[in-house]
Amino acid sequence: MRWVLLLVVVVASAAIAAWLLSPATSQAAPPAVSPAVAGPELGQRIYARCQACHGVGGLGVSGMTPGLAGNPRVVGDPRPLIRVVLHGLRGGAKMPMVGFAQQLSDAEIAAVLTYVRQTWGNAGSPVEPAAVTAERAASHSGQWTAAELGW
Numbered sequence: 001m002r003w004v005l006l007l008v009v010v011v012a013s014a015a016i017a018a019w020l021l022s023p024a025t026s027q028a029a030p031p032a033v034s035p036a037v038a039g040p041e042l043g044q045r046i047y048a049r050c051q052a053c054h055g056v057g058g059l060g061v062s063g064m065t066p067g068l069a070g071n072p073r074v075v076g077d078p079r080p081l082i083r084v085v086l087h088g089l090r091g092g093a094k095m096p097m098v099g100f101a102q103q104l105s106d107a108e109i110a111a112v113l114t115y116v117r118q119t120w121g122n123a124g125s126p127v128e129p130a131a132v133t134a135e136r137a138a139s140h141s142g143q144w145t146a147a148e149l150g151w
């Protein structure tokens with residue numbers, strides 16, 4: 001009878017492991033919340049994706065990527081910023097930035113832009129998800145250039 005008990009334990013552990021590792025639980029869609037409701041945590045979490053290139057503290061990587069801390073473009077008109085995060089930017093650095101239109105929701109883009117506009121001493125206004133929705137609707141093919149953005 002002991003082996004039956006052992007079998008039950010093994011099957012139950014496998015089922016629990018499968019449940020814990022199932023993509024449905026780990027890849028659940030992020031909730032569509034406004035950055036005002038989400039607070040700075042959502043923006044900070046999304047910034048982890050930007051940090052590889054723009055650095056801890058938004059300092060950028062010398063000769064490679066622009067810093068976001070103390071950058072007048074980052075605290076200025078939010079529209080060009082939304083466009084850059086949606087579709088990317090080229091022509092101003094050794095490598096282009098690829099856009100996040102496919103990876104991030106409007107609420108996530110609003111949250112991360114609100115975060116970079118209000119962190120590291122930056123004092124920009126928050127970015128609303130509706131502003132991102134409007135820019136997404138005015139679709140653009142390829143990456144933007146600074147000239148196209150009026151920068």
Ligand code: HEC
Binds near residue numbers: 052054064065084
């Ligand atoms: C794979 C590297 C990479 C990632 C990831 C990345 N960027 Fe960039 N980003 C760049 C590069 C390179 C540029 C400059 C491109 C150019 O000027 O041609 C740039 C430019 C920018 C600019 C314009 C700054 C300026 O002064 O011109 C902003 C704003 C920006 N990125 C925000 C973000 C945000 C927010 C994220 C995360 C959602 C992000 N980036 C993710 C590489 C990256």
